[in-house]
Amino acid sequence: MQVFDDLASNIHTEWTRYGRDELVFPQLCQSMLERFPDLLVSAEDVLRWLVTAEHLPKQFDPDSKFGNVALTVATRDDFFIQVLIWTDSTTGIHQHGFSGAFLVLHGSSLHSLWSFQECRRWSDRLKGGQLTLRSTEYLRSGSVRPIVPSNAMIHSLFHLESPSITVVVRTPMSAVFVPQLSYERSGLAYDPRVELARNEKLSQVVRMLWTSNHPLRESLSETAMSTLDAYSAVRIILSLRSRPEAQASLIEMWSERDPELAALLRKTVERIDSDRSILMLRKQTRLPRHRMLLALVLNLPDRASIESVLRQILDEDDPGEWLRETICSMHITPAERLQGRSVLGLPLNELPEEALRLLVEGHSVDEAARVVTREHAELEEIRTLCSEAAASPVLAPLLKQAPVQKSTATAPH
Numbered sequence: 001m002q003v004f005d006d007l008a009s010n011i012h013t014e015w016t017r018y019g020r021d022e023l024v025f026p027q028l029c030q031s032m033l034e035r036f037p038d039l040l041v042s043a044e045d046v047l048r049w050l051v052t053a054e055h056l057p058k059q060f061d062p063d064s065k066f067g068n069v070a071l072t073v074a075t076r077d078d079f080f081i082q083v084l085i086w087t088d089s090t091t092g093i094h095q096h097g098f099s100g101a102f103l104v105l106h107g108s109s110l111h112s113l114w115s116f117q118e119c120r121r122w123s124d125r126l127k128g129g130q131l132t133l134r135s136t137e138y139l140r141s142g143s144v145r146p147i148v149p150s151n152a153m154i155h156s157l158f159h160l161e162s163p164s165i166t167v168v169v170r171t172p173m174s175a176v177f178v179p180q181l182s183y184e185r186s187g188l189a190y191d192p193r194v195e196l197a198r199n200e201k202l203s204q205v206v207r208m209l210w211t212s213n214h215p216l217r218e219s220l221s222e223t224a225m226s227t228l229d230a231y232s233a234v235r236i237i238l239s240l241r242s243r244p245e246a247q248a249s250l251i252e253m254w255s256e257r258d259p260e261l262a263a264l265l266r267k268t269v270e271r272i273d274s275d276r277s278i279l280m281l282r283k284q285t286r287l288p289r290h291r292m293l294l295a296l297v298l299n300l301p302d303r304a305s306i307e308s309v310l311r312q313i314l315d316e317d318d319p320g321e322w323l324r325e326t327i328c329s330m331h332i333t334p335a336e337r338l339q340g341r342s343v344l345g346l347p348l349n350e351l352p353e354e355a356l357r358l359l360v361e362g363h364s365v366d367e368a369a370r371v372v373t374r375e376h377a378e379l380e381e382i383r384t385l386c387s388e389a390a391a392s393p394v395l396a397p398l399l400k401q402a403p404v405q406k407s408t409a410t411a412p413h
Contacts, residue, residue: 001049001073004081004167007036008074011169020078022099022171026146029101029169033144043106043165046071046083060172065193066091068163082168086159093131093156093183100147100170104139107164110299110309111145112136114154116183120260125179125191126231128264133301138312149174154183158299160292185275185301186268190234199232203239210246218249225253230261237265241272274393277345281394284335285343293326294343294394303398323398324360330394331356345394351385359399365390 011032018024033039050056050071060080061070067084074081079100086107093114113134120128131154139145139157147153147170157166179191202224209217225233233254240246247269255262275298282294292313296306303323310319330344331353342348358368369383390399 001041001046003039003041004073004083007032007039007169008076008079008081010036011079012076015079022174025079025099025171026101026148030144030146033101033103033167033169039103039167041105043085043163046073046085046105046165067166079169079171082170084166084168086164086166087162091157093154093185095151095154095178095181095183096147096149096170097174097178097180098147098171099149099174100168102145102147102169103167104141104143105165105167106141107159107161108141109139109143109160109164109166110136110156110158110295111139112156112158112299114156114183116151116154116189118189119187122230122261125181125194126234127181127189128261129187129189131183131185131187131189133305136300136305136309138309150178151181156299158295160295184268184271186264186271188234188264188268190231190238192235192238196232196235199228199235202228202232203236206236206246206250207240207243210240210243210249217246221246221250222253225250230258234261234265238268244269244273278393281335281338281343281345284338285330285333287329287333287343289322289326290330290333290343293323293330297394297397301397306398324357327360327395327398328353328356345392346389351389352382355382355386356389359386359390359395362399 011029014032015025015028018028050069057072057075057080059070059072060075060082061067061072064070067082068087069085071083071085072080073083083105093112113136115132115134116127116129117132118127118129122128147168180193181189182192183189206217206221206224208214209220214220224236228236233250237247237250237254240250251262251265251269254265278294278298282291282298285291285294296309300306300309307319307323310317310322314322327344331342331346331351332349333343334348335341335343335345340348352372355368355372358371359365363371365383365386369379369386373379373382389395
């Protein structure tokens with residue numbers, strides 16, 4: 001599209017004035033995106049251009065590994081402009097090996113910044129440590145943020161609408177190369193982008209062995225694992241997300257060599273499974289407030305951080321009251337295609353609404369059970385239901401009395 005080629009020409013001219021210094025590039029791109037005229041083209045304009053254009057610029061991500069559709073719309077010698085179309089909601093927590101800036105062209109997003117304190121290092125591409133939320137902001141259409149390389153910017157974007165569209169101006173790679181690490185909430189940091197042919201083939205073989213219940217699946221898997229370094233083992237184990245029994249077996253095999261990494265992998269897999277259950281629930285509802293709450297729980301660690309973001313999103317509603325009303329509504333709303341389950345992820349109507357309200361207001365499981373129990377014989381049953389609710393992936397972050405991590409909310413531009 002001509003508007004993006006004009007933008008590239010302006011950035012090229014301005015960056016040349018600064019000697020094409022990469023340290024200047026993120027702020028320069030942010031400034032240009034914020035003030036460049038007519039850039040807020042519609043999503044339909046972009047899609048129409050894509051399907052009608054006879055010739056596209058050189059595509060830097062032809063397989064769309066980042067975004068459901070990654071479309072390069074303008075190029076220059078040492079930077080290019082992409083339009084990223086998202087339908088899957090989230091980028092995961094990651095850092096970049098390039099610099100630039102991004103614009104929310106269509107939709108809105110939760111943008112979170114994180115810090116990582118390294119505690120164990122296996123290699124440049126595999127680390128363990130403490131991941132801490134620094135801040136979260138609600139980005140509306142037109143919001144622009146810089147992109148800086150390495151762990152100076154560890155962030156995640158959860159796109160609240162489908163499709164959502166972002167415009168990214170970026171260098172192909174930072175002048176100082178660093179691995180583009182991804183971070184799991186468990187504290188595992190690894191580079192998911194390196195493609196090693198042997199690892200890919202071993203992943204395929206192990207998946208085939210376990211999918212077919214081959215009688216030699218355990219012995220051959222153990223032989224394969226004995227030949228790997230820690231990074232390669234992690235990549236193969238995490239690639240088997242559709243085969244939990246294979247993951248568990250391979251982690252157990254690895255624990256004999258490195259118990260610490262095996263424990264971190266177990267925690268990682270457990271967290272991934274929990275997040276997957278929340279994503280599934282989000283796909284089972286179309287009500288905006290239900291989808292919003294599930295997005296917040298999926299991306300933020302505790303109630304304090306969730307309420308801080310709600311203050312940015314809500315006009316006048318009290319965040320606490322909004323949470324109570326939304327959770328109670330989810331408790332009585334059946335999830336599509338999940339028979340007998342509510343959007344909250346709990347069995348429909350088994351837990352009394354009063355008990356749920358008390359839990360959300362901060363009462364303990366025992367207090368909630370005692371208040372709603374009218375006959376002593378029911379107390380243990382109600383306590384069990386309250387305990388199960390309090391441990392559910394959706395409710396657990398909302399019921400913590402004290403935040404696990406401190407979070408600050410940044411006002412949107």
